Amino acid sequence: MSAVETKSSNFIKTRVEEDIKTNKYEGRVHTRFPPEPNGYLHIGHAKSICLNFGLAEEFEGGLCNLRFDDTNPIKEEEEYVKSMIEDIHWLGFDWGDRLYYASDYFDQLYEWAIQLIKDGKAYVDSMSADQIREFRGTLTQPGKESPYRNRRVEENIELFERMRAGEFEDGTHVLRAKIDMTSPNLNMRDPVIYRILHAHHHRTGDKWCIYPMYDWAHGQSDSIEGITHSICTLEFEAHRPLYEWFLEALGVYQPEQIEFARLNLNYTVISKRKLLQLVQEDKVDDWDDPRMPTLSGLRRKGYTPQSIRVFADRIGVAKSDNMVEIALLEHCLREDLNYSALRVMAVLNPIKVIITNYPEDKEEDLEAVNNPEDEDAGTRMIPFSREIYIERDDFREDPPRKYFRLAPGAEVRLKHAYYITCEKVIKDPASGEITELYCTYDPKSRGGWTDDGRKVKGTLHWVSAQHAVNAEVRLYEHLFLKENPDDIKEGKDFHFYLNPDSLKVLKQCKVEPGLVHASVQNRYQFLRQGYFVVDSKDSKPDALVFNRAVSLRDSWARIERSQNLDQK
RNA sequence: UGGGGCGUAGCCAAGCGGAAAGGCACCGGGUUUUGGUCCCGGCAUGCGGAGGUUCGAAUCCUCCCGCCCCAGCCA
Numbered sequence: 106m107s108a109v110e111t112k113s114s115n116f117i118k119t120r121v122e123e124d125i126k127t128n129k130y131e132g133r134v135h136t137r138f139p140p141e142p143n144g145y146l147h148i149g150h151a152k153s154i155c156l157n158f159g160l161a162e163e164f165e166g167g168l169c170n171l172r173f174d175d176t177n178p179i180k181e182e183e184e185y186v187k188s189m190i191e192d193i194h195w196l197g198f199d200w201g202d203r204l205y206y207a208s209d210y211f212d213q214l215y216e217w218a219i220q221l222i223k224d225g226k227a228y229v230d231s232m233s234a235d236q237i238r239e240f241r242g243t244l245t246q247p248g249k250e251s252p253y254r255n256r257r258v259e260e261n262i263e264l265f266e267r268m269r270a271g272e273f274e275d276g277t278h279v280l281r282a283k284i285d286m287t288s289p290n291l292n293m294r295d296p297v298i299y300r301i302l303h304a305h306h307h308r309t310g311d312k313w314c315i316y317p318m319y320d321w322a323h324g325q326s327d328s329i330e331g332i333t334h335s336i337c338t339l340e341f342e343a344h345r346p347l348y349e350w351f352l353e354a355l356g357v358y359q360p361e362q363i364e365f366a367r368l369n370l371n372y373t374v375i376s377k378r379k380l381l382q383l384v385q386e387d388k389v390d391d392w393d394d395p396r397m398p399t400l401s402g403l404r405r406k407g408y409t410p411q412s413i414r415v416f417a418d419r420i421g422v423a424k425s426d427n428m429v430e431i432a433l434l435e436h437c438l439r440e441d442l443n444y445s446a447l448r449v450m451a452v453l454n455p456i457k458v459i460i461t462n463y464p465e466d467k468e469e470d471l472e473a474v475n476n477p478e479d480e481d482a483g484t485r486m487i488p489f490s491r492e493i494y495i496e497r498d499d500f501r502e503d504p505p506r507k508y509f510r511l512a513p514g515a516e517v518r519l520k521h522a523y524y525i526t527c528e529k530v531i532k533d534p535a536s537g538e539i540t541e542l543y544c545t546y547d548p549k550s551r552g553g554w555t556d557d558g559r560k561v562k563g564t565l566h567w568v569s570a571q572h573a574v575n576a577e578v579r580l581y582e583h584l585f586l587k588e589n590p591d592d593i594k595e596g597k598d599f600h601f602y603l604n605p606d607s608l609k610v611l612k613q614c615k616v617e618p619g620l621v622h623a624s625v626q627n628r629y630q631f632l633r634q635g636y637f638v639v640d641s642k643d644s645k646p647d648a649l650v651f652n653r654a655v656s657l658r659d660s661w662a663r664i665e666r667s668q669n670l671d672q673k
Numbered sequence: 674u675g676g677g678g679c680g681u682a683g684c685c686a687a688g689c690g691g692a693a694a695g696g697c698a699c700c701g702g703g704u705u706u707u708g709g710u711c712c713c714g715g716c717a718u719g720c721g722g723a724g725g726u727u728c729g730a731a732u733c734c735u736c737c738c739g740c741c742c743c744a745g746c747c748a
Binding site for chain 2: 140141179233237243244248278288291292299316318319343420421425427428429433443444474507510518521554565632634657661662
């Protein structure tokens with residue numbers, strides 16, 4: 106990452122800067138990230154987290170709270186709270202002692218509801234949900250007032266108290282704000298602010314059987330916390346007048362709400378509802394399946410917090426609907442890992458090579474650079490011997506044009522080791538499959554170099570057969586085959602586009618011996634292949650499992666593809 | 674056909690009346706003991722469209738077109 110790169114500006118940052126200049130909120134900057142604990146955080150949340158916490162970091166004295174919007178006990182669970190806390194910390198953000206819950210404010214919210222009733226600005230409606238819907242009108246037709254709309258204040262108070270006391274069944278009454286049933290903004294047509302829900306809440310237990318609606322809780326929660334800039338996504342834009350109406354009716358502090366467009370990523374889905382479906386239907390292992398765009402999934406796959414933060418910064422913040430290419434996310438990871446990942450050799454699809462002129466009982470240790478991008482990473486010794494494994498794809502019996510890997514009669518370099526030349530191909534007579542390659546090496550090329558001006562263009566990775574450690578390697582592809590799985594044709598839904606080959610498991614991999622000590626903390630570059638990390642759930646010291654975080658760019662694959670195209 | 678938003682390259686996105694930033698992707702070339710990295714070059718006579726204002730318009734005005742959100746006792 107270049108140090109001179111400056112963070113690009115965005116309209117929210119500009120607004121905050123203006124507010125500071127004009128001394129609105131006494132120059133304070135106080136944001137918050139307000140997730141509902143009803144699922145796991147995903148890359149879209151990361152955008153919001155980086156925005157909110159980033160703003161607080163960027164401005165002198167800025168603060169960002171973490172607040173769980175837990176107003177619906179039916180969907181929310183403690184497990185999600187825990188995972189969200191872990192994920193945000195993992196990204197590298199902290200909220201100090203400012204961890205809040207909307208449920209912290211249930212008493213205050215109830216008091217405010219009473220106040221609204223007393224002011225004649227709220228009433229208990231006893232129509233059914235269906236009736237309320239009918240009375241709301243449509244996009245083009247105004248709504249009608251509920252027959253209960255003009256109950257006396259005392260009656261409303263009494264009914265609301267009895268709602269709270271648990272005297273009524275779910276759905277029999279609601280508390281509504283008395284605004285305007287003819288408003289062109291449907292959110293202003295007497296929105297429901299309390300509903301009866303005889304449900305156990307993860308924090309308040311059974312204290313309440315009425316729960317505030319999000320609209321009633323959200324703006325006031327921001328107000329209570331003294332939030333200056335309430336940043337949220339576009340779909341809440343039409344709710345802003347409502348939040349302002351509440352805050353004005355209550356006569357309390359009013360934050361500034363700013364809306365931005367949520368992130369969409371191609372070849373995946375980003376919505377807690379759909380991700381939950383994938384988990385429940387066993388389309389993936391769990392929320393942290395490496396194919397999931399969840400933060401826990403990306404973490405398990407090998408993503409670094411830094412790469413995600415850089416990504417969040419590069420995609421920018423604006424108000425237009427967008428669909429970001431996942432290639433950008435992958436680029437950010439490669440960029441980060443290129444500087445930090447230790448290079449090791451691992452053969453994913455092994456084919457045995459026997460070096461016929463190398464003494465049978467000999468073995469030697471060769472020095473290998475750990476990271477050419479970082480001299481401080483030093484070197485390590487790796488064992489070499491007569492029999493080694495190379496990648497099956499690094500040999501072609503009938504090499505195509507521009508192929509400069511191993512082929513009959515061809516000479517290649519074994520990285521850090523020797524030049525070898527292929528002399529003979531051994532096949533299984535039954536299947537025709539190549540089983541072994543007989544090669545000779547040039548003893549003068551130790552370390553992988555000679556000064557005789559010989560041109561050896563291909564360089565292969567390898568692992569000494571007798572020293573190799575077995576490992577399982579999991580290769581991941583996009584979860585969906587279609588760029589936008591939500592762009593559905595008649596009778597189909599996003600399931601239709603699930604990629605059946607999104608996970609490929611290789612069980613016969615051979616990795617260099619030092620990798621038995623591989624730790625989840627480290628990401629490795631398997632030379633010439635990609636970046637890999639030890640799987641945090643399934644890997645064991647005697648049964649290593651690696652996940653591919655992202656492949657290396659592969660310009661040979663591109664050449665080959667265009668060659669194939671030429672032939673057609 | 675109510676209200677609220679949004680249209681700048683294949684994908685993001687700056688720009689806010691004075692010569693269209695940047696990143697990704699893509700295409701060339703160079704370096705290379707990773708076909709990686711890195712380096713160099715290319716990539717919008719054009720800003721949804723049409724008019725208008727202006728010496729000058731992506732930026733201001735008018736009209737038109739397209740896309741997104743809102744009719745949960747979800748958030």
